[in-house]
Amino acid sequence: MSAKRFTLLVIPEGSHRVRRFTLPRRWISLAISCSILLFLGTGALLFDYVRTHVDRQELQRLRAESRSQQQEIGRLCANIEDLRKEMVVLAQNDAKVRVLAQLSGPRPDALNGMGGAPEDDAATEFSELQRQIDQIREAIELRRESQEEVQGFLNDQRSLMAAKPNGWPVKGWVTSNFGMRNSPFTGKRKMHEGLDIAASTGTAVIATADGIVSRAETAPGYGKMVVIDHGYGFKTLYAHNSKLLVKVGQRVKRGDKVAAVGNTGTSTGTHLHYEVRLNGVPLNPKKYI
Ligand SMILES: [Zn+2]
Structure with a gap:
């Protein structure tokens, strides 16, 4: 151009x-x-x-x-509030169970006194929600710990109950009590460390608590005898039997037959000599019947 x-x-x-x-x-x-x-x-x-x-x-x-x-978010807040209320009820029940189990009071959580209406500001609302969720999580953790503690306590109680001698080892009648007595053999004052229960030969002798057989043998004086170790320091001894029905190391339950009544060892008649020992010390078996 x-x-x-x-x-x-x-x-x-x-x-x-x-x-x-x-x-x-x-x-x-x-x-x-x-x-x-x-x-x-x-x-x-x-x-x-x-x-x-x-x-x-x-x-x-x-x-x-x-x-x-x-x-x-409003619905979520309502749900969390419901959860919180349920956790509070759980915590109250937990506290009651702990009182029954005589455990110390539960560790307090932050659930009581929180909550409230949702905020208008979204950021504040979210951080409040997060805070509530954290608190509920913490409360759940506390309840879990407490439950484990209660469970452990109950297990211990059950083991102790099972280990503590309880009931008659044989059906019969008492012929000699625990304590000082004149020996039927020497006539001298001597400590009788058990309970003598007369019964006919062959009557079942039963374990009075759960445990493990620690002796099943013929011993001087005692004749054919069984000793059961129950743990927690408890042992029971069953002597003068005609027959032993358990072996050393055998696990027995309360009520299991361990021997048959007899007249072996130093005995003046067919009877069971029954002893209860706690940490080696003979106790009056009548207190455990
Ligand atoms: Zn005796």
């Missing part, structure tokens, strides 16, 4: 008059530039309009989403 000027011919339809415009080259350039600018401006406006429209739709969608999330 080296020409300085351009001529524009306008020929109206159905007319012989031809209009002729002579335009300087600058004007043409200016017109083209303006057109381009106009085009770009319109495009930018259109783009902006479309984008705003899309943004508005997105905004409406987000608002709706936010509303439903708000409701969701």
